[in-house]
Amino acid sequence: MPSPSGSPPGAPRHFTGRRTLLLAAGAAGLGAPALLAQTPPRVVVVGGGFAGATCARDLAAAGLAVTLVEPRAEYVACPFSNAVIAGLRQMEQQRFSYAALEANGLRRIAQPATGLEDGRVLLADGTTLPYDRLVLAPGIELRFDAITGYDAAAAGRMPHAWQAGPQTLLLRQQLEAMPDGGVVAIAAPANPFRCPPGPYERASLIAHYLKTHKPRSKLLILDAKDSFSKQRLFEAAWQALYPGLIEWVSLSFGGNVTEVDAAEGVLVTEFGRHRADVANVIPPQRAGAIARVAGVTDASGWCPVDPVTFESRLRPGVHVVGDAAIGGAMPKSAFTANAQARACAAAVVALLAGETPRPPKLINTCYSLLAPDYGISIAGVYSPRNGLLAEVEGAGGISPADAPPEIRAAEAAHAEGWFRVITQAVFG
Numbered sequence: 113m114p115s116p117s118g119s120p121p122g123a124p125r126h127f128t129g130r131r132t133l134l135l136a137a138g139a140a141g142l143g144a145p146a147l148l149a150q151t152p153p154r155v156v157v158v159g160g161g162f163a164g165a166t167c168a169r170d171l172a173a174a175g176l177a178v179t180l181v182e183p184r185a186e187y188v189a190c191p192f193s194n195a196v197i198a199g200l201r202q203m204e205q206q207r208f209s210y211a212a213l214e215a216n217g218l219r220r221i222a223q224p225a226t227g228l229e230d231g232r233v234l235l236a237d238g239t240t241l242p243y244d245r246l247v248l249a250p251g252i253e254l255r256f257d258a259i260t261g262y263d264a265a266a267a268g269r270m271p272h273a274w275q276a277g278p279q280t281l282l283l284r285q286q287l288e289a290m291p292d293g294g295v296v297a298i299a300a301p302a303n304p305f306r307c308p309p310g311p312y313e314r315a316s317l318i319a320h321y322l323k324t325h326k327p328r329s330k331l332l333i334l335d336a337k338d339s340f341s342k343q344r345l346f347e348a349a350w351q352a353l354y355p356g357l358i359e360w361v362s363l364s365f366g367g368n369v370t371e372v373d374a375a376e377g378v379l380v381t382e383f384g385r386h387r388a389d390v391a392n393v394i395p396p397q398r399a400g401a402i403a404r405v406a407g408v409t410d411a412s413g414w415c416p417v418d419p420v421t422f423e424s425r426l427r428p429g430v431h432v433v434g435d436a437a438i439g440g441a442m443p444k445s446a447f448t449a450n451a452q453a454r455a456c457a458a459a460v461v462a463l464l465a466g467e468t469p470r471p472p473k474l475i476n477t478c479y480s481l482l483a484p485d486y487g488i489s490i491a492g493v494y495s496p497r498n499g500l501l502a503e504v505e506g507a508g509g510i511s512p513a514d515a516p517p518e519i520r521a522a523e524a525a526h527a528e529g530w531f532r533v534i535t536q537a538v539f540g
């Protein structure tokens with residue numbers, strides 16, 4: 113595979129950014145010693161999820177001085193967390209430590225970044241980190257101002273479970289406690305949001321749990337959209353696997369949840385009120401808060417970026433990757449986050465070496481599990497066009513509508529294999 117920058121893969125790089133600066137200081141009689149002139153440029157990466165951890169890893173492997181800023185002691189992965197909610201998987205299988213990254217020499221600072229000032233990242237304890245280039249990968253922030261009555265406290269009764277961890281377990285516990293014959297409601301947001309097929313995978317796996325443990329129960333999806341990812345495949349599977357169990361209410365038929373009463377378990381839409389025994393409210397989202405503080409979000413709440421370098425359109429020297437970024441057709445997924453992070457790392461390495469980054473070709477595949485042995489997928493290829501990441505026509509694909517059970521089972525196994533490989537590559 114060609115190197116994304118001008119140099120052949122594996123060729124030693126000569127970084128110019130910081131060295132030039134120091135040599136210039138020396139030339140001006142400021143006394144920069146020759147030894148200092150060898151110091152590699154400093155890159156700070158904020159956020160140690162699929163995007164940030166991948167990027168930090170690649171940048172460190174290229175010989176840069178990388179600091180990863182991530183406050184949490186462990187990463188809890190969202191992919192496959194729907195299987196935890198359905199009782200098909202243990203939460204422990206979602207947890208990943210930063211120990212391997214640190215053992216490989218990556219410096220991690222266990223604090224949140226709180227701001228940005230004159231080429232320095234501000235940390236919660238008041239200290240600062242200087243950088244030559246900064247990569248922000250903070251994921252999402254849930255918009256607790258979007259649905260009346262749905263704030264952080266309400267999420268304690270109506271879990272979103274859209275950031276894996278205690279919320280995932282809360283939703284699981286609520287399903288277990290619900291009597292047979294109960295109603296589960298999922299409120300799904302409008303686009304764009306993290307993991308477009310995620311609410312429908314969740315609906316499928318919860319339906320699997322209900323069918324096998326509480327067969328008189330019902331599942332209602334209240335949707336702020338009129339269509340969703342892999343819709344035909346999902347709906348065909350729901351008919352085949354869970355007939356009569358799942359009802360999907362689209363935007364046009366009154367699916368948009370505008371208000372909740374968490375104490376009463378009520379979801380209010382433009383067309384009426386729904387009472388649920390278990391309510392999973394997935395609110396609209398925006399880029400993680402630090403992106404807004406850093407001045408790299410636009411009016412949409414997301415971060416516009418250059419599709420070649422992932423450099424912010426709003427703040428030079430700052431790159432944004434993963435869920436926080438927007439810049440075209442790529443859906444927000446862990447697969448995307450990993451692909452963007454690798455391309456961004458290659459571009460940062462090239463820029464710091466004084467080279468021109470090459471336009472990337474990025475792949476995304478979103479697998480969804482509809483039952484333990486029933487998987488489907490959608491794949492796309494993306495490349496820069498007119499300043500955005502555009503889908504390459506004819507290069508992607510979706511699982512066939514009429515596939516036999518062996519194919520669905522094989523896709524379920526592929527999904528597990530993908531998760532094993534990507535988590536090993538990023539955190540192993």
Ligand SMILES: Cc1cc2nc3c(=O)[nH]c(=O)nc-3n(C[C@H](O)[C@H](O)[C@H](O)COP(=O)(O)OP(=O)(O)OC[C@H]3O[C@@H](n4cnc5c(N)ncnc54)[C@H](O)[C@@H]3O)c2cc1C
Binds near residue numbers: 192224275435436448
């Ligand atoms: C239910 C569900 C199922 C999913 N299934 C799939 C799937 O099957 N396949 C798939 O590809 N994707 C899936 N996804 C989507 C995937 O989880 C996200 O797209 C992915 O996690 C995005 O990675 P990220 O690194 O951008 O953000 P995150 O994974 O959210 O990582 C962001 C990190 O930044 C840190 N951070 C935030 N703010 C700061 C700060 N101020 N300072 C320092 N650190 C900070 C956070 O602690 C966090 O560790 C799913 C999502 C959900 C909710």
